Amino acid sequence: MTQAQIGVYGLGTMGSALALNMAGHGFEVAVTNREIDWIAPFIADAGDLAARLHPHNKLADFVADLKTPRVILFMIPSGAPMDMMIDQITPLLESGDTIIDGGNANFHDTRRRSKTLKDKDIHFVGMGVSGGEKGARHGPSMMVGGTEHSWHQLRPILRAIAATYQDNPCVDHLGPDGAGHFVKTVHNGVEYADMQVIAELYGLLRYGSAWPPSDIGKLFEEWDKGPLKSYLVEITGKVLQYTDPFSGHAVVDVIKDAAGQKGTGRWTVVEAVRMGQSTNMIEAAVGARAWSAEKETRQEMQNHFGGARDWFTVDPGVLADAFLAARILCYAQGFRILDAASKEYDWALDMGRIAEIWRAGCIIRSALLDDISEAFADQPPHSQLILSPKFTETLARTIPALRTVVSAAVTGGHAIPALSSALNWFDTMRQGFGTANIIQAQRDFFGYHGFERLGEDGQHHGPWWD
Numbered sequence: 426m427t428q429a430q431i432g433v434y435g436l437g438t439m440g441s442a443l444a445l446n447m448a449g450h451g452f453e454v455a456v457t458n459r460e461i462d463w464i465a466p467f468i469a470d471a472g473d474l475a476a477r478l479h480p481h482n483k484l485a486d487f488v489a490d491l492k493t494p495r496v497i498l499f500m501i502p503s504g505a506p507m508d509m510m511i512d513q514i515t516p517l518l519e520s521g522d523t524i525i526d527g528g529n530a531n532f533h534d535t536r537r538r539s540k541t542l543k544d545k546d547i548h549f550v551g552m553g554v555s556g557g558e559k560g561a562r563h564g565p566s567m568m569v570g571g572t573e574h575s576w577h578q579l580r581p582i583l584r585a586i587a588a589t590y591q592d593n594p595c596v597d598h599l600g601p602d603g604a605g606h607f608v609k610t611v612h613n614g615v616e617y618a619d620m621q622v623i624a625e626l627y628g629l630l631r632y633g634s635a636w637p638p639s640d641i642g643k644l645f646e647e648w649d650k651g652p653l654k655s656y657l658v659e660i661t662g663k664v665l666q667y668t669d670p671f672s673g674h675a676v677v678d679v680i681k682d683a684a685g686q687k688g689t690g691r692w693t694v695v696e697a698v699r700m701g702q703s704t705n706m707i708e709a710a711v712g713a714r715a716w717s718a719e720k721e722t723r724q725e726m727q728n729h730f731g732g733a734r735d736w737f738t739v740d741p742g743v744l745a746d747a748f749l750a751a752r753i754l755c756y757a758q759g760f761r762i763l764d765a766a767s768k769e770y771d772w773a774l775d776m777g778r779i780a781e782i783w784r785a786g787c788i789i790r791s792a793l794l795d796d797i798s799e800a801f802a803d804q805p806p807h808s809q810l811i812l813s814p815k816f817t818e819t820l821a822r823t824i825p826a827l828r829t830v831v832s833a834a835v836t837g838g839h840a841i842p843a844l845s846s847a848l849n850w851f852d853t854m855r856q857g858f859g860t861a862n863i864i865q866a867q868r869d870f871f872g873y874h875g876f877e878r879l880g881e882d883g884q885h886h887g888p889w890w891d
């Protein structure tokens with residue numbers, strides 16, 4: 426039998442879909458799984474593609490079936506399982522082989538693993554994969570970090586299986602070691618914020634204007650035909666129009682309002698803060714998920730304070746503009762963190778290229794990303810999207826709508842952590858002279874920390890120390 430061109434370890438949701446995608450593009454794929462009972466049913470369900478899938482029950486046989494230098498993709502949970510598998514497989518590998526972690530790993534782990542394996546001349550690739558099961562099966566967006574050697578090995582396979590946008594595969598080598606996983610982490614941070622904004626807009630229409638879920642779904646369907654076009658808007662439109670077969674209610678009404686989270690949103694926030702940045706929309710989204718999980722406390726609070734919200738009468742067109750403004754600000758915050766990390770880790774991330782490979786296949790794909798890639802091509806001042814001529818005009822036009830929505834919602838007692846964070850960030854950034862002079866005066870007063878005087882060099886102290 427021909428040797429396999431790539432091995433896929435982990436036949437869960439993502440690994441099995443990626444293996445089928447590769448086989449569907451003509452690649453010979455060796456496959457295995459921790460629980461070997463899953464392997465035979467996977468092959469049985471693969472139909473014609475089974476001819477190019479090489480199942481193995483033993484790790485040593487799986488490795489031996491691979492062409493050298495070997496390429497092995499792991500699609501398993503991040504953290505300890507990945508370390509354990511690296512320990513198991515490394516003794517079976519040879520110089521020049523590549524291990525890929527396609528899971529949502531913390532990029533610090535990826536950097537550590539790349540360094541450790543480099544000493545054994547094994548290459549380690551941290552690859553962000555986005556698009557969920559369907560994306561993995563029919564075309565994901567993939568963010569690759571690692572060595573040029575590995576990219577050379579992987580490129581033909583990844584370009585073949587990736588989603589395409591105007592014939593351009595949504596995959597690229599973004600930088601060394603943790604670059605790919607960091608970009609995926611920020612992708613997910615943006616995903617959290619965009620989802621939270623959508624949930625807040627839904628809440629305003631549902632609880633402020635008493636729109637039934639199906640009507641809100643139809644509005645999202647409309648929005649998906651214009652500048653707000655995106656995968657998340659599309660699926661929200663669909664989700665809201667489903668009826669629960671058991672109760673006959675809208676499906677959203679039978680889903681517990683407590684959101685899960687696996688860590689990537691939180692990592693985005695932690696890294697942003699560690700680098701002296703802030704991404705208050707993503708912080709708001711991570712926080713909102715955490716608060717949502719405190720359902721009992723919220724119910725107790727409602728008993729004490731009441732959960733009533735005022736009538737909210739804002740035109741859907743105004744909501745759409747507010748959404749567009751918030752979405753621009755959300756992406757802008759994501760790209761600011763990417764820029765900061767790129768400088769700190771010397772990754773030389775190409776922001777325009779990242780926007781390009783996010784245009785199809787991934788969860789945050791949206792019409793706006795096309796404009797963002799063009800905005801980066803024009804080199805916006807200070808690399809800031811909010812200063813890009815491509816967006817300043819749109820922001821000037823849509824911020825009044827965001828202000829209208831935020832003011833009405835806040836006055837009416839509607840919780841809108843992400844929308845209000847977006848506006849707060851915008852208002853902070855448009856003040857050439859803010860209020861941090863007071864912070865500096867306080868710091869100097871209580872701690873002799875010193876401050877800069879306007880137009881003068883050096884550190885100074887206030888008259889309170891004379």
Ligand SMILES: NC(=O)C1=CN([C@@H]2O[C@H](COP(=O)(O)OP(=O)(O)OC[C@H]3O[C@@H](n4cnc5c(N)ncnc54)[C@H](OP(=O)(O)O)[C@@H]3O)[C@@H](O)[C@H]2O)C=CC1
Nearest residue numbers: 435436437438439459460500501502503506528529554557
């Ligand atoms: N689902 C999604 O939409 C996306 C997921 N990801 C990431 O992809 C990775 C896989 O996710 P997904 O396919 O959804 O997960 P699943 O739970 O569907 O599958 C997990 C796979 O990992 C294996 N596994 C679990 N624990 C271990 C272990 N300790 N050692 C070896 N193998 C183990 C499982 O084997 P077994 O069958 O024996 O349990 C199974 O093959 C994760 O890192 C996830 O964050 C990335 C993008 C999107």
Ligand SMILES: O=C(CO)[C@H](O)[C@H](O)COP(=O)(O)O
Nearest residue numbers: 529555685686687688689788
């Ligand atoms: O990577 C993904 C999408 O891009 C995964 O679906 C991930 O699980 C989403 O994060 P969370 O589970 O925290 O919502």
